[in-house]
Amino acid sequence: MATSATLTTTQLPHFRSLLEEWLAKQPPATGFSVPFEDIAKTPKVSKDVVVAFRTRHPLPGEAVGKFQSTPADGEDDVPVEVCIGITVKSAEPGVFVAHVPGMKWSGFTLTHKEYIADLAFGPDTTNEEVYQRTVVANDLLHLGLSGGVGCILAYGQTSSGKTYTMEGIESRIARDLFDAARVVGNRLSYGQNEADFFEFSVTFLELQGKHATDLVEPNDKVDASGNVVRKDVAIHEDKAGNVKPRLISTIVRTSTELEELITSSLSHRRTCATLRNAASSRSHAVLTIHIKNKSLPYTEDGRLILVDLAGSERYEDSKAHDKQRMKESRENNESLMNLKESVRAKAKMAAEDGFVHIPWRSNKLTMLLKPIFDVESRQPSKAVIIAHVSPHIQDSIHSTNTLSYATPFRTVPAKPRGPLAYDSEDPRTWDRAQTHAWLTSEFAKHTVAEKVQEEKADFAANALASLNERLDLGLDIDKVCPEGYTARNLGALYTTEFVERCLAARTERTGDMGILKNRAAEVIGQLFYLIMSAKTRTRTQIMKTRKKVKMQAYGKFFVVRAFTLTCEFSGEAPKRAVGYEDEDEDDDPMVMIDAMEYHTLEKWDTTIAAAIAKAVEEKTDVREAHSNATKGLMEAWRVDVARRQSESKALI
Numbered sequence: 001m002a003t004s005a006t007l008t009t010t011q012l013p014h015f016r017s018l019l020e021e022w023l024a025k026q027p028p029a030t031g032f033s034v035p036f037e038d039i040a041k042t043p044k045v046s047k048d049v050v051v052a053f054r055t056r057h058p059l060p061g062e063a064v065g066k067f068q069s070t071p072a073d074g075e076d077d078v079p080v081e082v083c084i085g086i087t088v089k090s091a092e093p094g095v096f097v098a099h100v101p102g103m104k105w106s107g108f109t110l111t112h113k114e115y116i117a118d119l120a121f122g123p124d125t126t127n128e129e130v131y132q133r134t135v136v137a138n139d140l141l142h143l144g145l146s147g148g149v150g151c152i153l154a155y156g157q158t159s160s161g162k163t164y165t166m167e168g169i170e171s172r173i174a175r176d177l178f179d180a181a182r183v184v185g186n187r188l189s190y191g192q193n194e195a196d197f198f199e200f201s202v203t204f205l206e207l208q209g210k211h212a213t214d215l216v217e218p219n220d221k222v223d224a225s226g227n228v229v230r231k232d233v234a235i236h237e238d239k240a241g242n243v244k245p246r247l248i249s250t251i252v253r254t255s256t257e258l259e260e261l262i263t264s265s266l267s268h269r270r271t272c273a274t275l276r277n278a279a280s281s282r283s284h285a286v287l288t289i290h291i292k293n294k295s296l297p298y299t300e301d302g303r304l305i306l307v308d309l310a311g312s313e314r315y316e317d318s319k320a321h322d323k324q325r326m327k328e329s330r331e332n333n334e335s336l337m338n339l340k341e342s343v344r345a346k347a348k349m350a351a352e353d354g355f356v357h358i359p360w361r362s363n364k365l366t367m368l369l370k371p372i373f374d375v376e377s378r379q380p381s382k383a384v385i386i387a388h389v390s391p392h393i394q395d396s397i398h399s400t401n402t403l404s405y406a407t408p409f410r411t412v413p414a415k416p417r418g419p420l421a422y423d424s425e426d427p428r429t430w431d432r433a434q435t436h437a438w439l440t441s442e443f444a445k446h447t448v449a450e451k452v453q454e455e456k457a458d459f460a461a462n463a464l465a466s467l468n469e470r471l472d473l474g475l476d477i478d479k480v481c482p483e484g485y486t487a488r489n490l491g492a493l494y495t496t497e498f499v500e501r502c503l504a505a506r507t508e509r510t511g512d513m514g515i516l517k518n519r520a521a522e523v524i525g526q527l528f529y530l531i532m533s534a535k536t537r538t539r540t541q542i543m544k545t546r547k548k549v550k551m552q553a554y555g556k557f558f559v560v561r562a563f564t565l566t567c568e569f570s571g572e573a574p575k576r577a578v579g580y581e582d583e584d585e586d587d588d589p590m591v592m593i594d595a596m597e598y599h600t601l602e603k604w605d606t607t608i609a610a611a612i613a614k615a616v617e618e619k620t621d622v623r624e625a626h627s628n629a630t631k632g633l634m635e636a637w638r639v640d641v642a643r644r645q646s647e648s649k650a651l652i
């Protein structure tokens with residue numbers, strides 16, 4: 001049994017000596033694979049979801065302020081000392097060991113629980129290193145500048161260091177973003193030095209429970225009791241499927257402007273003292289930097305979404321709060337649960353063949369993160385989750401909850417998949433020759449259209465094919481799509497990368513670079529569209545086949561069962577027996593299927609067969625025996641589902 005924080009504090013010397021004994025037997029911790037100064041030069045991480053752990057040093061006087069000990073009768077107060085509850089075993093892959101104090105009849109115990117992530121940041125890791133290993137190593141700035149979506153989420157117990165990390169990352173993004181934009185801009189303008197290539201605008205939203213407010217808005221209105229009054233901002237999906245809360249969008253032109261905006265907005269964030277942190281954030285803070293590529297107006301805006309999540313509080317930590325705070329705490333925890341489900345589903349989808357439902361519409365927080373979760377989105381996206389844990393041994397139980405919340409987010413490498421069957425409408429199945437021909441014809445279409453426009457000439461539509469041969473596209477398609485390259489490779493490029501590729505393949509007769517850029521953006525847009533449509537078709541087919549398989553399994557199982565019942569026991573016509581199954585069982589067939597899958601069909605079958613055999617032997621009602629056995633199996637499944645749900649709720 002785990003001990004309470006107070007008992008742990010009182011018995012700290014026991015736990016410290018158990019920890020020292022364990023530490024003495026451990027090999028030295030392993031470090032990162034690349035020194036952090038070299039990260040900018042190393043190949044970028046290719047995972048969709050990256051998970052990191054972080055812990056910090058205890059703060060001066062923190063243990064004394066937070067934990068209490070209970071001296072035995074007649075004894076003086078036991079001084080509150082510090083004992084570490086987390087050890088970094090390996091930095092990459094990240095392994096944290098949480099030391100959980102416990103008590104058995106035989107005495108005090110210390111359990112060492114290991115958790116694995118992609119990266120682990122110990123107390124000596126600086127914010128600069130965290131930034132390099134998350135933002136830089138995953139190329140998030142370039143992703144945003146290329147029309148993709150990069151997201152960083154800080155999760156963890158109150159006072160574990162989320163805001164400290166996020167502020168460090170935000171200020172470094174502000175420092176580097178404009179330089180990175182200049183480099184990309186120069187490459188895309190191909191030496192023509194176009195000024196203001198990108199437009200940056202910033203929104204900052206605070207989400208507390210179901211209420212969202214604009215953090216950029218100054219909070220100068222207060223109600224009669226002195227509480228700040230802020231307008232609620234609606235969060236919903238519009239008809240076009242976009243989630244665009246009406247927030248003040250501020251254009252920023254320099255690092256200083258961006259940093260100043262972040263600082264002033266953060267000062268509007270709601271904080272409140274919790275048992276663990278005198279200035280605890282009671283809300284999720286979502287900072288979004290929208291990046292518009294002005295020279296490629298048809299491409300989607302890139303986004304960097306930085307989320308400082310509300311501190312996860314356990315019931316014990318929040319029970320001293322008033323009703324309102326308890327409600328906030330519950331709502332925050334609920335949204336963290338929804339986030340967990342969505343990130344897990346995304347991680348599962350990356351690992352599995354086919355389609356996994358991502359429940360991002362179930363909560364406002366996940367709705368705000370739609371570009372990360374929406375499978376229909378053609379924007380590339382990456383998410384980095386940094387789970388923070390307290391360094392104190394008294395917080396170990398909470399630390400294990402945080403670490404087990406974040407661990408399943410890790411994506412496992414995708415299952416190796418065989419080549420897709422050829423489909424002329426699916427670019428992922430095209431070979432190089434078909435890709436080359438498609439590119440030539442697409443660029444030709446645009447070139448012809450522009451020529452028609454320019455010269456007002458009257459080209460007959462059927463002249464297009466012969467025209468392609470005579471047409472000078474102003475770019476060398478062999479360079480855009482060299483030997484060994486296919487549409488699949490091109491589809492994996494960011495829009496800006498494809499445009500850069502086309503600019504590099506220009507010929508002496510290219511003419512206006514701006515026109516070539518727009519053509520290239522339209523062609524890659526068309527290729528993305530074809531790929532997305534093919535993926536949607538595949539997904540719909542997978543969904544249909546899954547449904548069919550399940551319903552067939554259900555049908556077959558009950559027809560067989562009904563037949564057996566009829567012949568051996570009840571003597572009724574098979575049809576009637578099937579009807580009896582459908583009428584008497586009030587369980588939804590899909591729920592029944594889940595329960596059958598949980599028990600395995602074989603166990604389900606043998607349990608029911610045994611119940612029926614027993615009823616026959618004892619000459620009792622076979623139908624009732626069958627029905628009771630089914631109910632028993634369903635009940636066992638439901639109890640287990642409820643147990644797992646409450647366990648995962650307790651994790652946060």
Ligand SMILES: Nc1ncnc2c1ncn2[C@@H]1O[C@H](COP(=O)(O)OP(=O)(O)OP(=O)(O)O)[C@@H](O)[C@H]1O
Nearest residue numbers: 056157158159160161162163164277280281310311
């Ligand atoms: N890595 C670190 N190094 C030094 N000090 C840190 C570090 N991380 C956090 N701190 C300090 O710890 C205290 C709590 O950190 P912070 O406010 O970031 O926690 P939090 O997780 O955001 O809490 P809450 O959820 O309650 O808002 C702050 O005083 C912060 O400066």
